[in-house]
Amino acid sequence: MxxxxxxxxxxxxxxxxxxxxxxxxxxxxxxxxxxxxxxxxxxxxxxxxxxxxxxxxxxxxxxxxxxxxxxxHYGICQTCGEAIAKQRLAVQPAAIKCINCAD
The missing domain is CATH 1.10.287 (Helix Hairpins)
Structure with missing residues (x-):
């Protein structure tokens, strides 16, 4: 993958x-x-x-x-260390933060 x-x-x-x-x-x-x-x-x-x-x-x-x-480290939030949701990565492939930390 x-x-x-x-x-x-x-x-x-x-x-x-x-x-x-x-x-x-x-x-x-x-x-x-x-x-x-x-x-x-x-x-x-x-x-x-x-x-x-x-x-x-x-x-x-x-x-x-x-x-x-x-x-x-791809798909791991750089703020909290949790996994970034696959749906978020599908929309924003270069996301470095999970949706909670991005807010």
Whole structure:
């Protein structure tokens, strides 16, 4: 089970990194000379920055989850030491706290 999770998390990290790379490529393409088009591009930049930030956070969380899997601590609350419910991990695979401690 843990090897399967590591594989799933690694695959998701690769997908997210491709998204980040695509965003960087979009920024590298430069800007249009038309002022109205530049205004639209700036709005697009804000969305891309938000997507990049979210992707980087998820990459970090998944990397941390892989480290926990490797150390045998995945699925254990880092606050109280109890098992994190499987339902919680299904929704939030990178959860580091049980639902009680997360509140």
């Amino acid at each position: 843990s090897e399967q999770l590591k594989s799933e998390f690694t695959q998701r990290i690769v997908e997210l990194q491709k998204r980040v790379d695509s965003i960087h490529q979009d920024f590298a393409n430069g800007r249009n000379a038309d002022w109205s088009e530049q205004a639209r591009e700036r709005e697009n930049d804000e969305v891309l920055n938000a997507l990049e930030s979210e992707a980087k956070v998820e990459i970090q969380q998944l990397s941390n989850a892989i480290t926990l899997i490797e150390s045998g």
